[in-house]
Amino acid sequence: MLNKAMIIGRLGRDPELRYSQDGKPVCTMSAATDESYTDRNGQRVDRAEWHRIVIYGKTAENCAHHLGKGSLVFIEGSLQTRKWKDQQGQDRF
Numbered sequence: 001m002l003n004k005a006m007i008i009g010r011l012g013r014d015p016e017l018r019y020s021q022d023g024k025p026v027c028t029m030s031a032a033t034d035e036s037y038t039d040r041n042g043q044r045v046d047r048a049e050w051h052r053i054v055i056y057g058k059t060a061e062n063c064a065h066h067l068g069k070g071s072l073v074f075i076e077g078s079l080q081t082r083k084w085k086d087q088q089g090q091d092r093f
Contacts, residue, residue: 003078007051009033011071017064027060029053031073051075 009031016028034048053075055063067073086092 005075005077005079007031007033007053007073007075009051009073009075011067011069011073012050013069015064015067017060025057025060025064027055027063029055029063029067029073031075053077 012030012032018026018028020026029052031051031053032048033051034046036044036046039045081093084092
């Protein structure tokens with residue numbers, strides 16, 4: 001099976017660089033992709049989709065040092081959905 005995604009978008013905020021418990025760099029960022037279309041009434045509709053991105057290793061450090069809010073990025077990788085429980089015990093994805 002193939003699990004591959006390619007995203008071209010702009011960063012919504014500066015990348016955040018942290019280090020895992022074993023000292024490995026982890027960078028998180030949010031990128032927006034957008035599209036527009038004309039609805040049945042002839043009105044232009046703009047829509048943005050936000051993507052959470054996690055990058056590891058040396059690439060994470062490079063992203064944190066060279067990218068900033070508004071940067072145009074091309075991201076290629078695999079999709080993964082994570083599940084956790086919030087403070088109220090509800091499942092979140």
